[in-house]
Structures are given as structure tokens and as C-alpha cells.
Amino acid sequence: MKRCIKWLLGIFVFCIATTFFSPDMYAHDDEKESKRTINPDEKRTLYVAHWTHTPENCPGRSGDGAKMLSKFWEGRRTAEEKGIKVLGAYVTVTEHDYFIIFETNDYGAAVEFFLPLVPSQTGKIVPVLSMDDWLKIMPK
Numbered sequence: 001m002k003r004c005i006k007w008l009l010g011i012f013v014f015c016i017a018t019t020f021f022s023p024d025m026y027a028h029d030d031e032k033e034s035k036r037t038i039n040p041d042e043k044r045t046l047y048v049a050h051w052t053h054t055p056e057n058c059p060g061r062s063g064d065g066a067k068m069l070s071k072f073w074e075g076r077r078t079a080e081e082k083g084i085k086v087l088g089a090y091v092t093v094t095e096h097d098y099f100i101i102f103e104t105n106d107y108g109a110a111v112e113f114f115l116p117l118v119p120s121q122t123g124k125i126v127p128v129l130s131m132d133d134w135l136k137i138m139p140k
Helices: 002-020 063-074 076-081 107-117 131-137
Strands: 045-052 085-092 097-104 122-128
Touching (some): 063 076, 076 085, 076 107, 097 107
Antiparallel strands (some): 045 122
């Protein structure tokens, strides 16, 4: 599992590096999108959320922490109503990390979903591409 996660993170770093250090990274005027609405049938953005805490701050150490984590996870039903589809959620118990893979068109709703973790966790939400999508657009 750790090897898979490290592989995903390596791909992410490669994607970021090739995007940000590309000589033609800015859109030209004719390439910029005008104000548009997102069609629900369009493909949604895929994200990986990584949240972590210290062993001393582990929700499993107290009843209140366990309730907070349970309440957060129950909140995914509300998040689904706001357009967030959780595709997978993984915990590295001994490392105190959560990896949650989801897709949505509403980043604000994603931030709202993760707010219960903010007081005790450190996290980031990162947009990613599937390997197939990346290979379609990768410079040849």
C-alpha cells in the first residue's frame, strides 16, 4: 500500500513539475474560457485528500476524538448531496494518515466536507489526473 501511495505521489510531483516549468504554461487569449456553467454530465475533477495528525492528537485516543471522526465520516452523505463522490478512503493506522479519493465539480463543497478535521488534523486537497488521462495529454 505504501508503495502505491508513494507511486501516486511521485506521479503527482512529476505532473506538477512538467506543468509549472513548461515554457508555454499560460493560456493565450483565444484559449481562455469565457464564463460558463458546468454541465452535470461533464467529467468532474478528481482529488486526493491527505490528512494527518500526530500520535498524541490521534482521534482514537479519546471518546471525543472518535466521535469527531465518526461524525466527519457520516458527513459524506451530505457531501454526496452537494456533488462529492467518494471513490475510496484509506487509513495508515500506524502512520496516522488518511487518504480520501473523491471527485466533484465544487471545490468549496469539498473544503466544507473536510472542515471537521481542521481543528486536529493537517491536510491538503490535491487535484489529480488518472494515468490514462495524463498519457493522453502528456507531451510526446
